[in-house]
Amino acid sequence: MAMAVVLAALVARPVAAADKRVAILLWNAQPRYEQCRQGLLEALKGEGFREPETAFFVEQAYGSRTAVREIAHRFAEGHMDLVVAIGTSAAAAVAEEVKDAPVVFAMVFDPVASGIARDWSSSGNNTTGASSKTSAPKLLDMLRQLTPGKKLGVVYTPGEKNSEAQVRELQALAKEYALEVIALPLASRVEVVSTLARATGAVDAIVLTGSSVVGDVVGQIVALASKARIITATQSEDHVDKGVLVGVTVNPTAVGRLAGEKAAKVLRGARPASIPIEALKTSEVVLNLKTARATGIEVPAALRRAAARVIE
Known part of the structure; x- marks a missing residue:
């Protein structure tokens, strides 16, 4: 009887509520954004954040400013533990819409010039991330x-x-x-x-x-x-x-991995503003x-x- 209960619990686990809910919004379908997403997921998996314990909700705006705002708003109301935005336009929309959940961005050329963060050392808000800035x-x-x-x-x-x-x-x-x-x-x-x-x-x-x-x-x-x-x-x-x-x-996959490392810290409880925004050190x-x-x-x-x- 006890063994049957244990087996039932193991079978039921994949359909149980996830421990963490992570939303990912890509600005468009260009290869660098998809490569970045892959790097992000690789890093999160390496840090122990994988399905089914972590539920990932991935949306694509296909370069539409209307769609990116709508998706960002939907994520803001989705009770997410983390929202990841890939691409500057996606990050700007998410930063504007999402105030009650932490945000990690990636493939953002200059988050300060774009108005997403106040400074590279600390965003001063609920965001942090990895920049695609090169020399x-x-x-x-x-x-x-x-x-x-x-x-x-x-x-x-x-x-x-x-x-x-x-x-x-x-x-x-x-x-x-x-x-x-x-x-x-x-x-x-x-x-x-x-x-x-x-x-x-x-x-x-x-x-x-x-x-x-x-x-x-x-x-x-x-x-x-x-x-x-x-x-x-x-x-x-x-x-x-x-x-x-x-x-x-810069290598988009490596940018994604850097963002994933920051995302893992946030999912463990770190405040985004306490995590410096970084670009890759090499181009x-x-x-x-x-x-x-x-x-x-x-x-x-x-x-x-x-x-x-x-x-x-």
Whole structure:
């Protein structure tokens, strides 16, 4: 009889109420966000937070500002032990909606500039997380090896805070690098041809920021830029995979793992504001030599040696 009770309890455990409820909201379906989610779950599993004891509720906004607000509001009312937001737009929506549960974000380029946190050392609120910020000076150093040109275009999407933050950071470096930084707004996919037409003859290189609109049309931007012999650069690794010539990037899975470590601390009772926000300490140079050849650019041997990954 006693053995039957024990067996019944074991069988019933998977359908029992979970000890922890964790909501995860992804901004869109671009590869870096999914890779980040995988890293997050790996880290949480390693810390002992796994199903069925921990219930995970994953939602995808598919780049919709309406959807991201609706999902964030639903999570706010869902009695979650933790809400994880992946991507700056997702994190901004969650930070605005979720006040009674801790929030951990990931793949947020600059959480302070985006208004999500007050400071990197302490958010001053119910958030903490892992940033996808990489070295803009290092990216400009790579571009110096590819072109002596002094006019840099930056393709960004107005209203996407991470994208706007990247523009501001490059503008702040313009004097130090003797550059003229030209902001090239791209509000929708249909504007790609007109945006690149403005860039042709006006810039020597363009940086593609991490907006969802830019991410959806990377291939088209690269094709038009290569035809005009404009060098393309980025701080997003998946953009290089889609054709951008050079990137100074972070590993999205590693960013997810870092966020997962912070999430585990929060689930054990730590206040998010007591956990510093961090970016990865290392970034990698990634080269796309297919695009270099299509653009007619000779990549110096020193730059090839500096690359952690080369797409032939």
